[in-house]
Amino acid sequence: MCTLEKRGDLFLLTLTGDDEHRFHPDTISSVLSLLEQAKSQSTRGSVLITTAHGKFFSNGFDLAWAQAAGSQTGAVNRMHQMVESFKPVIAALFDLPMPTIAALNGHAAASGLMFALSHDYVFMRNDRGVLYMSEVDLGLPLPDYFAAMFAAKIGTSIAKRELLLSGKKIKGEEAVALGIVDSAAHDSVEGVVEATVSLGESLAAKKWNGEVYASIRKSLYPGLCAMLSVTDKIAASP
Amino acid sequence: MCTLEKLDRLFLLKLTGDGEHRLNPTLLDNLRSAITQIRSDPSSSQSVLITTSDGKFFSNGYDLALAASDPPLRAVMAAKLRSLVADLISLPMPTIAAVTGHASAAGFLLAMSHDYILMRRDRGFLYMSELDIELVLPAWFVAMIRMKVASPAARRDVALTAGKITADRGLEMGIVDSRHGSAAETVEAAVKLGEEIVRRGADGHVYGRMRETLLREVLHAIGSNESASNGVRNSGSKL
Numbered sequence A: 001m002c003t004l005e006k007r008g009d010l011f012l013l014t015l016t017g018d019d020e021h022r023f024h025p026d027t028i029s030s031v032l033s034l035l036e037q038a039k040s041q042s043t044r045g046s047v048l049i050t051t052a053h054g055k056f057f058s059n060g061f062d063l064a065w066a067q068a069a070g071s072q073t074g075a076v077n078r079m080h081q082m083v084e085s086f087k088p089v090i091a092a093l094f095d096l097p098m099p100t101i102a103a104l105n106g107h108a109a110a111s112g113l114m115f116a117l118s119h120d121y122v123f124m125r126n127d128r129g130v131l132y133m134s135e136v137d138l139g140l141p142l143p144d145y146f147a148a149m150f151a152a153k154i155g156t157s158i159a160k161r162e163l164l165l166s167g168k169k170i171k172g173e174e175a176v177a178l179g180i181v182d183s184a185a186h187d188s189v190e191g192v193v194e195a196t197v198s199l200g201e202s203l204a205a206k207k208w209n210g211e212v213y214a215s216i217r218k219s220l221y222p223g224l225c226a227m228l229s230v231t232d233k234i235a236a237s238p
Numbered sequence B: 001m002c003t004l005e006k007l008d009r010l011f012l013l014k015l016t017g018d019g020e021h022r023l024n025p026t027l028l029d030n031l032r033s034a035i036t037q038i039r040s041d042p043s044s045s046q047s048v049l050i051t052t053s054d055g056k057f058f059s060n061g062y063d064l065a066l067a068a069s070d071p072p073l074r075a076v077m078a079a080k081l082r083s084l085v086a087d088l089i090s091l092p093m094p095t096i097a098a099v100t101g102h103a104s105a106a107g108f109l110l111a112m113s114h115d116y117i118l119m120r121r122d123r124g125f126l127y128m129s130e131l132d133i134e135l136v137l138p139a140w141f142v143a144m145i146r147m148k149v150a151s152p153a154a155r156r157d158v159a160l161t162a163g164k165i166t167a168d169r170g171l172e173m174g175i176v177d178s179r180h181g182s183a184a185e186t187v188e189a190a191v192k193l194g195e196e197i198v199r200r201g202a203d204g205h206v207y208g209r210m211r212e213t214l215l216r217e218v219l220h221a222i223g224s225n226e227s228a229s230n231g232v233r234n235s236g237s238k239l
Helices: A025-040 A063-067 A072-095 A111-117 A144-153 A157-164 A172-177 A189-204 A210-220 A222-227 B025-040 B064-069 B072-090 B106-112 B139-148 B152-160 B167-173 B183-200 B204-214 B216-227
Strands: A002-007 A010-015 A047-052 A056-058 A100-103 A107-109 A121-125 A130-132 A169-171 A183-186 B002-007 B010-015 B048-053 B057-059 B095-099 B102-104 B116-120 B178-180
Touching: A002 A025, A010 A025, A010 A189, A025 A072, A047 A056, A047 A189, A056 A111, A063 A072, A072 A111, A072 A144, A072 A210, A100 A111, A100 A189, A107 A111, A111 A130, A111 A144, A121 A172, A121 A189, A144 A157, A144 A222, A169 A172, A172 A183, A183 A189, A210 A222, A210 B139, A210 B152, B002 B025, B010 B025, B010 B183, B025 B072, B048 B057, B048 B183, B057 B106, B064 B072, B072 B106, B072 B139, B072 B204, B072 B216, B095 B106, B095 B183, B102 B106, B106 B139, B116 B167, B116 B183, B139 B152, B139 B216, B152 B167, B167 B178, B178 B183, B204 B216
Parallel strands: A010 A047, A047 A100, A056 A107, A100 A121, A107 A130, A121 A183, B010 B048, B048 B095, B057 B102, B095 B116, B116 B178
Antiparallel strands: A002 A010, A130 A169, B002 B010
């Protein structure tokens, strides 16, 4: 399902297997526990890189599991359960005392894109993989913290419209032009991972204090962090 | 410490001497006095302020060595800078920072507190150094960064990479308005811009009010800081 490896200063979180890496209560809880593990083992210079195997980075929540509840109410409850239990995963990424980088091997949709955007840096491929906020096509409203993420991380009205209101599947080059991702320079999964490892190593070399890093990160997104209930451990200097 | 000159309709505020222009209590008091003087000048609603400096530094931030030797002064310097920035935000005239040297941390903040940033491109950088020296950013610094640095990626670069931003990069990031070959050329360009603005003849009082509205988040954050408990201090280790 997912693994956490250590390579020198780098923590490598991988969503394993060739499936869509949909977020389901079990995967959510596994990812959360690995993030907690990375946090507990973090030292100065630690960096997290998150990636996945196969065609998908993550295709969002497990809607089939929600439907399998057998009733409209049951399905709605299961959706609600996933939305609520996913929030701590996002919170854990914002709280993580180290720089975070998402290396998108493939498609990132809905909560899968949320997961990617929760990282400090996002790299994708230019040959494969799209970003897709499917909610408008599926007729699902955005949970409040999803909306807050886009307000925090997407800079222009045009980019927000393209991502949230157009049902567009956005490829690498356009994602860079819209300012949604940092880079889409590579046309292979190896290329993207290598680029993120390279960035990771240069950030690790700074040997920053992870708690200070996390505090500054959270201060950049006050609205979103308040919604995620991620509090600051370090009292701000005046 | 600082001088205030009038160049026809323009006010030129200069941080003097070859030092780092660290924002210690005395310099901050001098800067505030200069602003008060500008405000009380009868021609002020038809003027422009240009702030610049001598030497290698625009300002290298708070006087941290002073704060280390006398910790309560940290809060004093911060309070004085907040007041100065609030004064600059409400100033009834356009403001231009002619950045002729390094601007770090609170010094970078001071530059951003102006409506225009003109910078030399041959030397010097803007540097939000806090991450490198294990200090967190006060909420009101972040409010200013959010107002003055438009893209989320650029804000992340400013605050979370502690990058040394040259004029060229600053221009790309939308932080710097224009870049110039040398310190003298930067000041000259600032004077030219100032004169152009004065020629347009807008009412400084209206301008000041509009700026306050635009930057209300920053004023709010400054205000919230004032009412936060005293004795809040950064507990980040410097080890």
